[in-house]
Amino acid sequence: MKKEKREKLSLESKMVYYPPEPCSMSINDPIYMSSNFQYTAEIYQRVLDGERKTVNIYSRCGNPSEYKFEEQMAWIESGDACLATASGMAAISTILFGILKSGDHIVADWTTYSTTHEFLDHRFTDFGVETTFVDTANVEHVENAIQTNTKVIYFETIANPTMKISDIEAIVKLAHEKGIIVICDNTFASPYVFRPLEWGVDLVLESATKFICGHNDALGGAIIMKSDLLPEDLLEQVRWSTLTKLGGALSPFNAWLLLRGIQTLHLRVERQCQNAAKLAAYLEQHEKVRKVWYPGLVSHPQHMIAKKLLPKFGAMLTFEIVDEPTAVRVLDSLELATFGASLGGVRTTTQVPSTMAFLDVPPEQKKQMDIRDGMIRVSAGIEDMDDIIADFSEALKKI
């Protein structure tokens, strides 16, 4: 299919289709399980002449399976380029090390994924990059935190665990007036629910481990860009300046699994969003539930912004019961839903954010982030939601 025709396809068709591998015409790409590639005198010369991506050298620098995943990710995120990484955290650390240097400053939301928060709050400070944490749902707070050395504004499309949504349009406008790069972690939304590049964000990060993979069987990450602020070949520069140095390349087998995951992303996430909405409505009227955070509920603090930005409200929700030990008892009683750390897969998965995802965050900081002890986070799966609701109903009866 010609590029112009492919460009006009709907998102769903873009997810399903990619061109066959030209040598075999296999509709599924082979897995290039090779760390090493053979040189000829001609290839040797081309590498010396500066050709990099067009010749295969060594899989830490790039692999054809990884390139296929990158190509597909760029299509479905409405991006111009993508750089694949071994995990979501590899994507986050690679891009931040790749574009920032000592003396630079970041304004970040205070409810990012805890490991991101720790990286910015502790590890990155060792390299002279300071971060001011604010509530990015309040654009005034973002504006007030900007300094002359601010290079990046960083937040998540749907932020863990309160499912907070920032006004992306307003942040992009503010940032671009000052030449600041906007980076958005889109993991909780997935490119099916939201594509931040279409709203002017410069760089999007995905933990492909989650919805993109969808089956809890592979780690992966992606950095995707479309930006007038950044050089066109930025991600290729970052591949050579940073990814090859940090070493977080995506494995060929995982690239293949993630590529397969993309083909059913729209079907899975559509159902997951429907299930999340049903479960949120059920929990909101339950006598033992104190509060539910789901962007589709009118009670959600950013429901109006969610309505403006998101065609779907996502598959993630959080609810609060009396305390943490009781939350653990509920999750341990669930028989169909899985009690576990990750999210985005076909199975409904639950966790206690205050003692799992945010275990290392000090209590005062958790308070600031509105992370409460009795919170239970749910990643809705694709099961029959009546069965899942019955599972929650039984578990809640036991407390």
Ligand code: PLP
């Ligand atoms: N971003 C978000 C929002 C996450 O929830 C996670 C992991 O849970 C990550 C990034 C990190 O992804 P990974 O576990 O693939 O490194």
